Each structure stands twice: as C-alpha cells, then as structure tokens.
Amino acid sequence: MSSLILADGQLASDDWTVLDDEAAWPESGRVVVSLARWREVGKAPAGLEVAVSIPNTENVDEFATELLDRPMLLLEIPKFADGRAYSQARVLRDRYRYTGQIRAAGEVHVDQIHFMRRCGFDAFVLPESQSADAARRKLDEFSLSYQHAAVPLTTVWERRRAARAPG
Amino acid sequence: MYRYDEFDQTLVDERVAQFRDQTQRFLAGQLDEEEFKTLRLRNGLYLQRFAPMLRVSIPYGLLASRQLRMLAHIARRYDKGYGHFTTRQNIQYNWPKLEEVPDILADLASVEMHAIQTSGNCIRNITSDHLAGVARDELVDPRPYCELTRQWATFHPEFNWLPRKFKIAFSSSTRDRAATQVHDIGVHIVRNEAGELGYSIYVGGGLGRMPMIGHRIREFLPELDLISYLEAVLRIYNRLGRRDNIHRARVKVLVKATGPEKFAQMVEAEWNALKDSNLRLQPQDIEDIKSRFELPQYDEAAAEEAGYAKQLAVDSRFASWARRNLAPHRVSGYSIVFVSLKANGIAPGDVTAEQMDAVAELADRYSAGEIRATHDQNLVLADVADRDVYAVWQRLSELGLATPNIGLLTDLICCPGLDFCSLANASSISVAQDIFDRFDDLDYQHDIGEIKMKMSGCMNGCGHHTVGHIGILGVDKKGEEWYQITLGGSAEDDASLGDRTGPSVSRADIAGAVQKIVEVYLEQRSDAEESFLATYRRVGMPPFKARLYDSAETPAEALA
Numbered sequence: 001m002s003s004l005i006l007a008d009g010q011l012a013s014d015d016w017t018v019l020d021d022e023a024a025w026p027e028s029g030r031v032v033v034s035l036a037r038w039r040e041v042g043k044a045p046a047g048l049e050v051a052v053s054i055p056n057t058e059n060v061d062e063f064a065t066e067l068l069d070r071p072m073l074l075l076e077i078p079k080f081a082d083g084r085a086y087s088q089a090r091v092l093r094d095r096y097r098y099t100g101q102i103r104a105a106g107e108v109h110v111d112q113i114h115f116m117r118r119c120g121f122d123a124f125v126l127p128e129s130q131s132a133d134a135a136r137r138k139l140d141e142f143s144l145s146y147q148h149a150a151v152p153l154t155t156v157w158e159r160r161r162a163a164r165a166p167g
Numbered sequence: 168m169y170r171y172d173e174f175d176q177t178l179v180d181e182r183v184a185q186f187r188d189q190t191q192r193f194l195a196g197q198l199d200e201e202e203f204k205t206l207r208l209r210n211g212l213y214l215q216r217f218a219p220m221l222r223v224s225i226p227y228g229l230l231a232s233r234q235l236r237m238l239a240h241i242a243r244r245y246d247k248g249y250g251h252f253t254t255r256q257n258i259q260y261n262w263p264k265l266e267e268v269p270d271i272l273a274d275l276a277s278v279e280m281h282a283i284q285t286s287g288n289c290i291r292n293i294t295s296d297h298l299a300g301v302a303r304d305e306l307v308d309p310r311p312y313c314e315l316t317r318q319w320a321t322f323h324p325e326f327n328w329l330p331r332k333f334k335i336a337f338s339s340s341t342r343d344r345a346a347t348q349v350h351d352i353g354v355h356i357v358r359n360e361a362g363e364l365g366y367s368i369y370v371g372g373g374l375g376r377m378p379m380i381g382h383r384i385r386e387f388l389p390e391l392d393l394i395s396y397l398e399a400v401l402r403i404y405n406r407l408g409r410r411d412n413i414h415r416a417r418v419k420v421l422v423k424a425t426g427p428e429k430f431a432q433m434v435e436a437e438w439n440a441l442k443d444s445n446l447r448l449q450p451q452d453i454e455d456i457k458s459r460f461e462l463p464q465y466d467e468a469a470a471e472e473a474g475y476a477k478q479l480a481v482d483s484r485f486a487s488w489a490r491r492n493l494a495p496h497r498v499s500g501y502s503i504v505f506v507s508l509k510a511n512g513i514a515p516g517d518v519t520a521e522q523m524d525a526v527a528e529l530a531d532r533y534s535a536g537e538i539r540a541t542h543d544q545n546l547v548l549a550d551v552a553d554r555d556v557y558a559v560w561q562r563l564s565e566l567g568l569a570t571p572n573i574g575l576l577t578d579l580i581c582c583p584g585l586d587f588c589s590l591a592n593a594s595s596i597s598v599a600q601d602i603f604d605r606f607d608d609l610d611y612q613h614d615i616g617e618i619k620m621k622m623s624g625c626m627n628g629c630g631h632h633t634v635g636h637i638g639i640l641g642v643d644k645k646g647e648e649w650y651q652i653t654l655g656g657s658a659e660d661d662a663s664l665g666d667r668t669g670p671s672v673s674r675a676d677i678a679g680a681v682q683k684i685v686e687v688y689l690e691q692r693s694d695a696e697e698s699f700l701a702t703y704r705r706v707g708m709p710p711f712k713a714r715l716y717d718s719a720e721t722p723a724e725a726l727a
Contacts, residue, residue, distance in 0.1 A: 059406065081205055081288070083328025087405050090325055095440060111189065111206055118324035129199075134192075142181050144174055146318045148445045149325065156174040156318070160455055 005113075007122040007151075009136040014125070016051060016072065032074055039063065053105075056084040064096040073098065075121070077106035086119045093120035093150035110135040114142060120150030168231045168461050168537055169314050171279045178321065179276045182283055186210050187269035194266060209327070211285030212268055213589075220587065221260045221268060222285040223275060227295040227313040227337070228256030228540040232527040235538050237278045239523035245271050250523070252508060252516040254580055254631055255334070256294050256540040257285060261587050283321060288329045290320035290401070295337040296344045297541040300462070301549045303497045304341035307364065309356055311456045312393065313337050315448070316354075319394050326401045330408035331416035333401070346542060346658035348372045348381045349634055351418045352400060357387065364390045370400060370430065371422030376626045378633035378664045379419045382427035384434060390453070392438075395446035399438035403430070463535035463550045469500030474553035485560055487609065488571040493556065496549075502556050504534070506546035506563060507570040507578065511603045514596040515581040516544035525566050533559050544580050545573065575612040576620055576685070577603050580631060584624030584641065585648070591624035593641025593648035593674075598622060601678035615685055618699045621656075634658035636700045637684060638665045639677065650677045654684065654711060655703045666708055668715055683714045
C-alpha cells in the first residue's frame with residue numbers, strides 16, 4: 001500500500017482516483033486525468049473535481065496558464081534519480097504562482113522529500129517500500145537553506161542581510 | 168581562507184547527521200543498495216575494487232593548516248596513512264571503512280570541511296586557479312565568487328538529480344590555470360569596455376569519452392547576475408539533458424545537439440524570467456563573502472631583504488629546484504613555492520600523513536597558514552617570503568617533496584588506474600613509474616622543458632589525457648593493457664584536444680614510445696625556446712607517427 005503524506009508530515013487519506021484516458025467520466029468525485037486529456041477537454045465536467053497528471057518530460061511553460069485553477073497537479077517521478085519534476089514544480093510555483101497542491105508520485109523516496117518540498121511539492125505519494133515515519137523525520141532534515149526556492153526556509157542570504165541591517 | 172559563519176557550520180553539521188542516518192539504515196537493511204548508492208555518492212563515497220573510496224572536497228583547492236592536519240589525522244586513523252590529491256583539487260582516501268565514514272565526516276566538519284557533492288549527478292566542487300590571490304596576471308581574486316557559487320550549489324534542491332555530474336571552474340587571469348574550457352561551465356571573470364566587473368561564460372566543455380572544448384555563450388554577464396544565470400543554465404540542462412544514455416548525458420552533448428547559439432538563446436530566455444528575482448545578488452552579499460576571507464598580511468620590508476640569491480650561487484641542487492618550483496608572487500619580496508607530489512617511486516598526487524603534517528607546519532611558519540592543491544596534483548605554499556625560501560626548500564627536501572620537476576615531463580598527472588579504481592581498463596601508476604625511471608635524469612628533463620603529460624586508465628579520462636601535450640589512455644584489448652597516445656592537447660587559453668598518433672602500444676612499449684616522441688621533438692624544435700606544444704603545432708603529426716610506428720618493435724597486431 002502506498003501512503004499519502006502532506007507537507008506538515010501528516011498522513012492523509014487519498015480520495016483522488018486516477019482516470020484512464022479511455023475511461024468515461026464518473027458522475028461525481030475527484031479524478032486525476034492525463035495532461036493530454038485535460039488539454040483536449042479544457043474544463044471539468046459539472047460535479048467533478050479534476051486534477052492533472054504531468055509527465056516529467058513536459059515543458060510546463062507551454063501550458064501552465066491552462067492549469068492554474070486546478071486543485072491539484074500530480075508530477076510524475078518515474079525514477080527517483082530523475083530530477084526533471086523538481087524544475088517543473090519550481091516553475092509552477094515561482095513563475096506561475098500556482099497555489100493548488102503539487103503532488104509527487106512514482107519513485108518518491110524519503111531521502112528526497114525535504115528537497116522536493118523546497119521546490120514546491122506539498123504532497124507525497126510514498127510507495128510501499130518507504131516508511132511514513134522516516135518521511136516525517138526527513139521533511140525537516142535541514143534547518144537552513146542557501147537557495148531561494150519555491151518554499152524557502154529563510155535563506156542564509158536573508159539571514160545575513162538581516163544581521164547586517166542597521167538597528 | 169574563507170571562514171564559515173554559523174549558518175555554513177549548521178548545514179555541514181546537519182549533513183553529517185543525515186549521512187549517519189542513511190548509513191545506519193543501510194547497515195540495518197532498511198535502505199536498498201541502489202538507493203544508498205546514489206546517496207553515498209553525494210558524499211563522495213564509492214565502493215571500489217578493494218575498499219570504499221572517500222573523496223573529500225577542497226573548495227577551489229584552498230586549505231588552512233589545521234585542515235591539512237585533519238586530513239593527515241584521517242589518513243592515520245581511518246586509512247593506511249596516506250591520501251591522494253586529485254585533478255579537481257580534492258583529496259581521496261582509498262581504504263576507509265563504510266561504517267566509519269560518518270565519523271570521518273564529523274571530524275571534517277570540526278574543521279569546516281565536508282565531502283558534499285564530491286560525486287554523483289549533481290554540481291561538484293567548484294575549482295579555480297591554484298595561484299588565486301597571488302598571481303601577477305590576475306584581474307581580481309576569484310575565490311569569493313567561487314565561494315558564492317559553492318554556497319549556491321550546496322544542497323540546491325532543484326539540481327541534485329541532474330542527468331550527469333556537473334563541474335564549474337573559475338579563472339580570473341590572463342593565463343587560464345583552471346582548465347575552464349574543459350568544464351561544464353567555465354567562468355572567466357572579466358571587465359567590459361566600461362570597466363565594469365562581470366563574467367564571460369563558457370558551456371559544454373569536457374573530457375571523458377567525448378572530449379570537447381567549451382563554447383562561449385555569453386561574452387559579458389554583469390557581476391550581480393552570476394547566480395541567476397547559473398540557475399538558468401542548470402535548469403535548461405536539468406530539463407533537456409539526455410537521461411537515456413549515461414555516455415550522452417553531459418551538458419556538452421546537449422550543447423552539441425542544439426548548437427551553442429540555440430543553447431545560448433534558451434538560457435537567455437530562462438534567465439530573462441529569473442534575473443530580476445531574488446536570485447539577483449546584492450553588492451553587500453559579495454562584500455560579506457569577501458569579508459569572511461582571511462587574507463595574508465604581507466611584510467613591506469620583505470622586498471628590501473636579501474632573499475635567496477646567495478644560496479642560489481653556492482647550492483646547485485637548490486638552484487635547480489628554484490628554477491622549476493618557484494613562481495613570481497605579485498608582492499615583491501615573496502615567492503610562490505610548489506611542493507612536488509611527483510617523486511620517483513610514489514604514485515602521482517600521493518602524500519603521507521607525516522608529509523601532510525610537515526607541510527602544515529611549513530605553512531604555519533612560513534606561508535600564512537595556508538596551502539593550495541593544484542589540478543596538476545601538487546601542493547602550493549603561496550606566500551613565502553624570499554628570505555625563507557631556502558629554509559622551506561631544505562625542509563621539503565628532507566620530506567621528499569622537492570623534486571625539481573614542476574611543469575616537466577615527470578610532473579605528469581595520472582588517475583588511480585587499475586590499482587584502485589573499478590572503472591579502469593589499465594594501470595596508470597605503474598606506467599608513470601616507468602616514465603619516471605626512463606627520464607630520471609633531471610638535466611635531460613630540464614633540456615626537454617615544459618611538457619604536460621597526462622594519463623588516464625580508462626575512457627572516463629580522470630587523468631585528463633585528451634588535453635595533455637602528450638596524452639596516454641589505457642585501453643583493454645582482450646584482457647591485456649594497451650595504451651593509446653595523443654599529442655598536442657592543451658587545457659589552457661589555447662585549449663585544444665590531442666590528436667591520436669595511431670594504433671595503441673603495449674604495456675611494455677609505452678615508456679619507449681614516450682621516449683621516441685621526446686626525441687622527435689628535440690630534433691624538430693627550432694631552438695630550445697620552442698616548446699613541445701609549439702613544435703607539434705608547427706610540424707604536425709607525421710614525424711612523430713613515422714618514428715613511433717616505423718619500427719620492428721611495433722607488434723603486428725597493433726598495426727592491423
């Protein structure tokens with residue numbers, strides 16, 4: 001069983017259903033559809049909440065504006081050593097100010113979620129091999145950061161700037 | 168020397184805790200081998216032919232004496248009493264125990280050191296000129312800019328899982344001593360016509376299987392835009408670099424596929440979206456970093472003192488060393504002293520714990536407490552007053568660190584090869600030894616003059632063979648070690664890749680082949696001033712090729 005963990009470390013129940021491209025829309029509920037399907041239909045059928053799953057090979061600059069009102073975007077991590085989705089998350093947050101949930105799904109490893117969170121992910125679908133307890137510990141693995149990223153810890157630069165500010 | 172502030176120290180300490188946790192989970196069977204591998208690599212830990220290998224980061228090659236003493240302590244306590252300086256200004260240990268690595272990292276953290284990102288597909292150690300701050304041909308000291316870049320690259324959340332490793336080098340001088348044009352990014356610190364400070368950016372250089380010289384994609388980048396621009400380059404690479412084939416994954420392959428102009432346009436477009444963000448530096452950020460560098464205090468009276476002229480006249484061994492192993496310092500009355508790690512019988516770059524302690528002692532006594540590691544695998548004491556040069560030489564001689572061969576044939580660079588590395592096809596250290604034996608006569612070496620020989624035990628090219636004036640590459644042929652030779656490479660301003668001479672030669676013949684190449688050079692050079700590289704560029708390959716292969720010694724198989 002996979003588990004869903006949120007940015008605050010809490011386990012959450014996952015009430016989203018992934019919908020195959022060929023499957024008919026259900027009457028109601030929350031579904032995740034492929035980017036291709038979403039770009040075809042352009043809007044959610046009445047009574048449904050629709051999230052969109054984005055392959056990590058896509059350039060989000062090409063379609064981000066079509067997704068800003070989606071409640072959730074799912075970024076696919078096909079291999080844990082493939083870092084493309086990290087850039088997608090940052091561009092969605094920093095450049096397009098996307099405010100819905102960005103969810104990591106696929107080979108999501110606990111040793112990575114601290115960094116994913118800083119790139120703007122705020123939900124993580126952990127595969128069965130990964131422990132939710134470990135994930136909770138790992139979210140706050142580092143207390144500081146040099147980089148400005150989507151969800152900054154107060155950066156080292158800002159702390160230095162504050163320290164030298166007069167008064 | 169850059170001194171950490173509380174934030175730098177906190178991050179390094181938290182890294183130790185992180186790696187201790189990862190190691191414990193691995194040893195307890197909670198972390199699988201493949202996942203642990205990628206995590207340990209980001210701390211420079213390889214599992215090698217005989218034992219783990221740990222690579223420790225030396226940012227831009229700069230070490231304080233207390234750090235060098237700690238490296239000696241680690242060699243003694245956790246290893247077999249020595250370390251190996253690499254071609255990227257780092258140090259490697261070949262015999263640590265996996266379960267002790269967290270303790271080693273904790274020891275390193277106690278002296279503001281670490282092994283962060285010394286391997287793995289992430290941004291590696293930032294390298295620079297080993298003569299930074301003391302060279303006469305320098306525009307500004309590049310090290311504060313390197314340190315800024317080091318901090319930006321450290322634990323960058325977006326760029327820790329790149330298609331492949333990523334190396335950045337800085338140069339700020341007329342002569343490029345940091346091989347910037349064979350790095351993923353080469354940064355040249357320059358002034359524009361208006362006199363403003365900034366950078367020229369080169370992208371897509373590299374060695375290894377597909378050696379390439381970098382392309383300049385921006386002629387002038389303003390000083391405060393360094394980080395936003397690097398971020399743009401890395402984002403383009405992270406998004407578009409190939410991930411289907413490890414041998415086609417470096418940024419150089421992407422730059423080649425798109426073409427440098429198109430690549431530059433993509434970077435420019437990304438940068439336009441980033442440059443006015445909080446990635447833009449404030450002048451005070453740079454000043455802050457500069458203020459954390461403790462710089463040597465020079466004694467103005469040193470220029471008036473006697474120096475070492477008298478000893479030069481009476482001690483020919485000292486004179487011979489001074490001719491090769493000293494370089495002029497920008498402050499008069501001071502000299503730059505090269506500590507040769509290339510002695511007969513020693514693997515190039517190897518240094519014992521006792522030697523490290525002794526060099527640290529020399530640095531404290533005579534050279535502002537600092538030591539530099541060079542990408543030619545030597546050390547430098549950069550701030551020695553001329554009055555002290557003779558005493559430094561005497562001590563280095565006792566330590567076996569005064570071979571007068573800097574820049575000469577036996578100052579060759581070399582990877583660990585088959586003796587240690589699990590990637591290697593052939594040994595390189597023993598070939599280095601053969602060459603040492605054959606050219607042991609130093610007068611002969613002095614007569615040959617400046618020649619950069621570089622040797623790698625496999626295609627990955629850690630010994631930078633493709634940019635050696637003479638390059639040697641070990642290859643495997645049906646289980647036997649053979650060697651390909653290239654001529655005419657260079658990693659400096661006139662960067663070029665060497666040309667293959669022809670079929671590879673056997674282990675038994677390689678030192679002889681080098682001898683033949685040197686003989687052809689000595690016959691062909693117009694006078695003693697014409698260097699090997701200049702001669703090769705003038706006369707070309709034919710005379711070398713003729714001598715190398717027109718011989719009964721050449722085995723028939725190699726000609727096939």
